[in-house]
Amino acid sequence: MTLLLQVADTAARLLDTTTQAATQVSQIPDQELRFGDLLIKGGWIMLPIGLLLVLALVIFFERYFTIRKAAKNESHLIKQVRDSIESGNLQSAIAICRNSNSPLGRMLQKGLLRIGRPIKDIEGAIENVGKLEVAKLEKNISIIGIVAGIAPMFGFLGTIAGVIKIFYDISKTDNISMGVISGGLYVKMVTSAAGLLVGIIAYVCHNILNMMVDKMILKLETDAIEFIDLLEEPSK
Template identity: 45%
Template sequence: MFTFLQLQTDTIASAASNVVIEKIAPNTEISVLGFILKGGFFLIPIAILLFYTFYVIIERYLYITKASKTDSKLIQEVGDKLNSGNIEMARIIVERNNTSAANILKEGVLVIGRPIAEIESNMDRAADIEIGEMERRLGHLGLIAGIAPTLGFVGTISGVIKIFYSISVTENISIGNISGGLYEKMISSGAGLIVGIIAYSAYHILNGKIDDFALKIQKQILEFVNIIQRA
């Protein structure tokens, strides 16, 4: 009799164990895309800002890298032609060099013969124009760095409002109901922060490249003025 009862007990325990395992071991895996899509409506504008951010970063990086190239031999060649009195050849040399530095030198070559202050001022204005061209659309990155995290935060807040509204209607205040809805809405905050960090970092990196160019071009202008004064 004891053996029979023990056998029944073991059978019931085994069955209960199987039921528990079946209940607690469902397949909870979710794809990365599926996880991201749970972030809600506000992920759409954040995604648009992300794609635009990458476009601006790539386009500006390629433009700035190309335009800010400086040839150490260029100013030497121009100086040699100016010292020999061949201003026309100096102009041809800077025109065939398609960089911002060459464009600034060209403005100086074109006004040779005028007072030094006027030549230097003309080159400074040309430098400001070239730097302004490099800075185009960089302000958009600064704007996105502020907008994207804000959009993510608004998405999370709207989700929290919906959760509490649902609780007020259904009176279901279970942890699963609250945490399940909350983690989905916090995805938008995380996405917004990531986009903001990318835009903020790119903004300062690209501006750093422009600042380096501005320093180099000021040295080049000074060198050009010294060449004219010695000629």
């Protein structure tokens, strides 16, 4: 009988201990770290890094859609210009190029306005307009390249700021516990990661736009050569 009482008492104590532990666990505040809180822990250095990201994305999308619009298929333009020239209607060909409102149209228009001069002069005029059109397409792309270079530097600056904060907190509290140095570690790691991430994004965007421009240049050169061949045909 005594043994049964002891077993019952032990079981009651275990149940009471388990209940208390469950209650304590339920009272522990939620320590889950959210993404927004993590960014805030990076400190003031996250502001310029964020602004660099916004700048790079705004320029990227603006240039992306501009280049795509300029790179639309202009095969019908070449055909219409060819038909007008073969029919002897030069003014119609010029009007077609003017109304196209495209880099190729402006190049061909300049060439058509030079008809009657030596082919070398026509080629030179088309080439000069082509350079101006390419410069327009490349507008502000270099800024994305600058962002790709300096964003990691801001991250490194945040790393230095985090280390300074760690030593400052230690000197202030005379304590090297994890709780004291964690603030500086947050600044150090978050800013480094953010700077590298923004740099990678900007680098990828910069190269995508450069590839699109290079493809556009090749297309313009091909169409320009076809146009010059068209002008030389009657003289053959």
